[in-house]
Amino acid sequence: MSVIADDATQSMSRRELMTLVGKVAGTAAMYQMMSSLALAANSTFDKRFSLSGAPKGASVLILGAGLAGMVAAYELQKAGYKVQILEYNNRTGGRNWSLYGGDTYTELGGITQHVQFDKGLYLNPGPWRLPYNHQGILHYCQMLGVKLESFNQANYAAYIHSQNAFGGKPQRYRTVKADFEGAVAELLSKSLQQSQLDQAVTKEDREILLQALRNWGALDQNYRYVKGRASSSRRGFDHWPGGGLDGEPTYSEPVALSDILKSGLWGEIAANDGIPEQPTLFQPVGGMGVIGRKFGELLKNVIRLNSKVVEIKQDETGVTATYVDTVKGGPPQTARGDWCVCTIPASILSQIPMNVSPAMQQAIYAIPYGASCKVGLQMKRRFWEEDEDIYGGITYTDQMNAIIAYPNTDYFSKGKGVLLGAYTFGPNASIFTSMTPQERINAAVQMGANIHPQYRTEFETGVAVAWHRVPWTLGCQGTWSEDARATHYKNICQIDGRIVLAGEHVSMIPAWQEGAVTSSIDAITRLHQRITKG
Amino acid sequence: MSVIADDATQSMSRRELMTLVGKVAGTAAMYQMMSSLALAANSTFDKRFSLSGAPKGASVLILGAGLAGMVAAYELQKAGYKVQILEYNNRTGGRNWSLYGGDTYTELGGITQHVQFDKGLYLNPGPWRLPYNHQGILHYCQMLGVKLESFNQANYAAYIHSQNAFGGKPQRYRTVKADFEGAVAELLSKSLQQSQLDQAVTKEDREILLQALRNWGALDQNYRYVKGRASSSRRGFDHWPGGGLDGEPTYSEPVALSDILKSGLWGEIAANDGIPEQPTLFQPVGGMGVIGRKFGELLKNVIRLNSKVVEIKQDETGVTATYVDTVKGGPPQTARGDWCVCTIPASILSQIPMNVSPAMQQAIYAIPYGASCKVGLQMKRRFWEEDEDIYGGITYTDQMNAIIAYPNTDYFSKGKGVLLGAYTFGPNASIFTSMTPQERINAAVQMGANIHPQYRTEFETGVAVAWHRVPWTLGCQGTWSEDARATHYKNICQIDGRIVLAGEHVSMIPAWQEGAVTSSIDAITRLHQRITKG
Structure with a gap:
């Protein structure tokens, strides 16, 4: 990946660079370089990534304060651009999100859930894992000072369960x-x-x-x-x-x-052998949403919350977004930049008038968004640890709830715990989505009790997020078909006049935060090249 | 395992107990009971273990303040016995031990190492992992308030390395x-x-x-x-x-x-599929030695440090141990109890006069102690993380150092780190033992550099413990042959007059702390039965 546009080393091949280092600095330094270049190839992300040399006064308007938008804002600002972000929600992070006790969440259809979890407990409705090779998002965690702890996907003591096998007894x-x-x-x-x-x-x-x-x-x-x-x-x-x-x-x-x-x-x-599931994985201490919150604090001077974009219009000198304030109301307002990085999910963007090429517009229309539902269940005690020696990790079941995931933190604590009681995809997610939140919670409790009878006495309170009913994404992630990707992917990546798109839907790692991060870096790298080299 | 000698439920079978619970408390309670009894069978340790009803004034002398000795002291004291422990070292824990910067350690042969690690960094020369099914030692961690964190044995990004394969390049x-x-x-x-x-x-x-x-x-x-x-x-x-x-x-x-x-x-x-290596594993925050230290603080009123036992003699009313103060010197002193739990390793005990049956004495003679060597290497930076995306876990090599293990804590921190640079068993451990500490460290650095060339510039300081030269164990663990076990194991477990032995060498889980804990519990349970029921 071309990362440092104006760096002289860019034009060298890795072999040339290594030979040079070998000549100049001796064998030990070359070994070190080999190691950091060759062996470390676990990701397209390059830790040395940095842009510099923005034209004086150049500005970029960024739509969406999820990870893609905030990475773009942070890096472009460092390179010398004037940036501003419009964000629909009253918080930063987008799908990088944790629900805590005291939070409220209103889904499409109008039902509001008041989260009742005890202090310190949470559900990550969206992403919940950071694989070791997702070096982009891990880099920003370090940059933001987000403390990470082990996420134990693999747990040999957890169960695999089928209703029709072994008398329904989990193995x-x-x-x-x-x-x-x-x-x-x-x-x-x-x-x-x-x-x-x-x-x-x-x-x-x-x-x-x-x-x-x-x-x-x-x-x-x-x-x-x-x-x-x-x-x-x-x-x-x-x-x-x-x-x-x-x-x-x-x-x-x-x-x-x-x-x-x-x-x-x-x-x-x-289940643990695919690269994103292989140990070692991580999670932020305190919930995945800590990343989005800290990133938002860092960029608070350039982010405008509660701003619903209703039109995006480019002309020969810049891009104007029209938005309404979702809290204060009032007449539509505008924000303008010389260029625009738009990270609004395609599911939403397809409904916003925007003057881009037919090829990009068709690409935006071509991405259906996946259904997924997560249910968090607070239990009075950590019976999976106390009774069954299960510390973190995942139980798999052929029931609709699909998995039960155990908290990977505060092991052996005497207090309560929140289980991920359901994490559904595909048709089962659609069934869950059609239920009310309370029905989803009830279903997860009932299914879970077939694996852990303790549910019947230990369950206290739950929260359920069905992504097709999340008003600001209308789905969990872009689910490209192979055909759609072949036809449209390159088109959605192109810089269209003064607009470039970014987000997990503009990546080959859909549904992962790393897709959002690397898509953003790819987009702003090309945008910066376009701006500085024409 | 028979754990509650005077509890009425003891005479019931599990099925009877469950049927009773089912009748009294309804189906939900029975399911819960089933779960806690049947599904949780990952260990012989029963979390409900408790002794009670010591005869008034009865006393037990305990030799050794390692885990077996301290478990015995704690549980017997709770049951009402007067206990005292004699310990050879100037600290508690025995092989539960961490070496920190500022510590000194003198091995057999007289060489003293002054540990130079930075604050917070350590080597666990002995045990370093707590498997999920080692419920005994995990129980005492909870009891002592020892905070546990994940130990990531499995790391798919770590290497397997052979000098003669793939051009010596780690895979x-x-x-x-x-x-x-x-x-x-x-x-x-x-x-x-x-x-x-x-x-x-x-x-x-x-x-x-x-x-x-x-x-x-x-x-x-x-x-x-x-x-x-x-x-x-x-x-x-x-x-x-x-x-x-x-x-x-x-x-x-x-x-x-x-x-x-x-x-x-x-x-x-x-390598990760054997039960003690399967996820989830744990380690105490701050080093394995935290367990022994906290246990020692809890029992400080009954432990006498720096006490080298030189004779153990039982008679019709009790057991007397003769010891010398290794710091103050002076004439031999004695300690006496009605009964004795002796946890001194067989390698040492075989040299101490003790009047037990020939069968037990032969058993003590029959256990050779394994050689093992661990080398800790402090590096200036965590290059395995920064350059190679290796977070915790283990690299395996066919070089003599056998493994390189990466710290499972403080991931992504910018500071220094201590690698386990060698962990040898068998013949290779004997070769390491024959070297000086500095030679062991040099060897580990040289071998490690074949996998991580960064060693050449990043290595700072090391410490090396070869267990055959540890004065108070003369070996790492009891290495029973199958023949020796068949002939002697039951004999070493028996209560001999007023003496019972405990420790990993008196268990079927040699070399693991769980062996010491469960052996101690088995020993004191039988001793208590003998004392209270004759």
Whole structure:
């Protein structure tokens, strides 16, 4: 990614740069450079990103004080531009948002929820995780002094649950994983030993592969996945190893592969293996919304809240946005900049008159926004920890609520806790959206109680956000189809006259904050080049 | 495990108890009970553990203020016993120990290390992790108010490294895992599709298994593990998905199975799948030694430090320990109790005259103590985070240092950090033990630099603890052979007259603090039964 437009090193290839560094600074420095350039390639974001050299007096109008808008404002201001942001909500952050006790939220349809959570507890209705390779958003967390703590996506003690398998009894993640992988290792070993794969695997490799399968799949000396120390050390014991005379373990019986297959629970074994779900992940201490709040504090002099944009019009010298004050009302007002970075979600932007090219307009129309619903449930005590040794992480279920996620903070505290009691996508999210907030909460409680019977006595209060009813996004994220992307993606990225769009919908990482951040950086980098180099 | 000797519920089976609860309190309560009894079976430790009803005036002498000794003292005192502890060191905790800047440590052979770490940084020479199912030690952490934070054992961005594979270049854990499992899934799919496993897998199961393998192994539509979105979403991209026009990803090429097999790196793929390594794990904020320190503060009135036990003698009415004050010197002194819980490691105890049965004495002689060495290295900056996006977790190498572990705290902080630069077992630990501390540190730095070249410029100061040279244990942990365990384990657990032993060496969880805790609980439970019921 081209990041430093006026930096002489830009025209060098990485190899040239490294050779140069090697000549000048010796081998140790080159190794260091190699490491920071090559090994660190976990993201398109470059930590050295910086713009500079704005033309004197040049101004940029930014629409939306979500992450994309605030990144644009911060970086453009640093480069010397005059910036201002119009924001619809009475707070900054956009979908970067946490709901705390005392907050109110009114959804489309008019129902207002008064959040009753105890102090310190929260629901993140939108993003809730920061993967290690989302270096853009992690960079701004550091810049803002947002303290991060581990988000434990993977928890082998949490459950996978199907209503129709194992009598509806949830199974520990570790048992499903161990039993599936053990059976896979045993089957492949069998095939190898019977010389069935001699075409595909050399004799030499076969012997190593058998060793590897035994090690990886917890097989016994005869390449069988059976009840014994190896399998129980992964899936758990009937009586656990312990101290003294009570310490002798008894092994547990693996579940037959056929039962795992029919249960459908295998669908979640790889749930932690996709890059954004791999450890290490993070979350801001105190709620995801801390990022948007702190960013807003930093930029408070250039942000106008409660400003609903109703028209965007560009001409030969600039861009004018017409907006109404959603609190004070009054006649429409205008804001103007030489250029405009528009981060309004396409779902909303498609309803705002804006004079851009037909290609960009069609692109804006081409992005449907996904349904999603999250339900937060406050429980009187942290029974998942106290009764079931589940500390953070996620339980998966084939019920409509889809998951139960346990708080990744304040482990072992004696107080209350807020569970993410439902996180739905797709058709189930539409069903949840059609319910009232109270019905969504009731449904999440009922479904959760099939996994944790303690819900019946411990549930206190909840809040439910269905994104299709969020007035300022009308959906959770841009859900590009492959066809739409092929036709429209490049068009929505282009600078159209004096307007450039940014946000997760203008990225290849939809629904993630990193998409908003990197989209913003890509947009302002190109805009700055256009402005400074014509 | 029998925990509440005089509790009426003890004589009930769990089924009986649940039926009773069901009758009395209704279904919801029964579900709750089921949950807390059945689902929570992740440990032999019972959170309800409590002893009571000590005979008036009965006393117990405890030898060693490590975890086993302090658990015994705490619980026996609560039950009404008079307790006292003799401890060799000038601090409590034993192998529960953290080394901070300003500490000094003198090993066998006389070399003293003056730890130079910056404030807040530490090495845990002994235990460093608390698995979720080690409910005993976790319970005492809560009891003592020890704050716990996540220990991220699993880190997909950390490396697996072999000097002889991939030109010595470390490989990200995620790529080795994805490529091995992808190849395994593809091979087994091939075998299934060629009907080679029709004896082992029914036709119905076969179709589901193929789906499951595709999902789990990131295969394409034709059941092949190839360069593409699915594989790159696990192993990483050449150019990562991002925002705007820069956002189009390019996929990375998987490593061929044959190369993974020959590299030997497959040996670490399952490194997070054993129960004590599975997420969620914890560590005390501020160092493992916080547990031993706080436990010692709680029991300070009954602990005598600097007391080297030189003889243990029981008679018909009690047990007398003779000890010398290691600081003040002077003539040997004695301490006496009606009963004795001895937690002195067998490696030391084997050298102390003690009148127990030949069976117990032989058991004490039968436990060799393992060699292990840990080296802590302070670096000027957290380059593993800044340059390589590695936040916590472990890198594995086939060099003698075995692992590099990254701090699981203060992520993203700009300050210095202490790496665990070596953690050796077995023959390599013996080689490290034979070196001077400075030589161990040098070796760890040299080996680490093959993985992180930044070592060459960032290393500042280190400390090295080789457990065979630790004067008060002469080894890391009791390494029972299977034969020795079969012959001696029950004998070492027995109450011998008025003496009972406890510690990790008297457990089926050797080398873990949970072994010490559960061994202590097992020992004092039986001792209390013996005392109260004869």
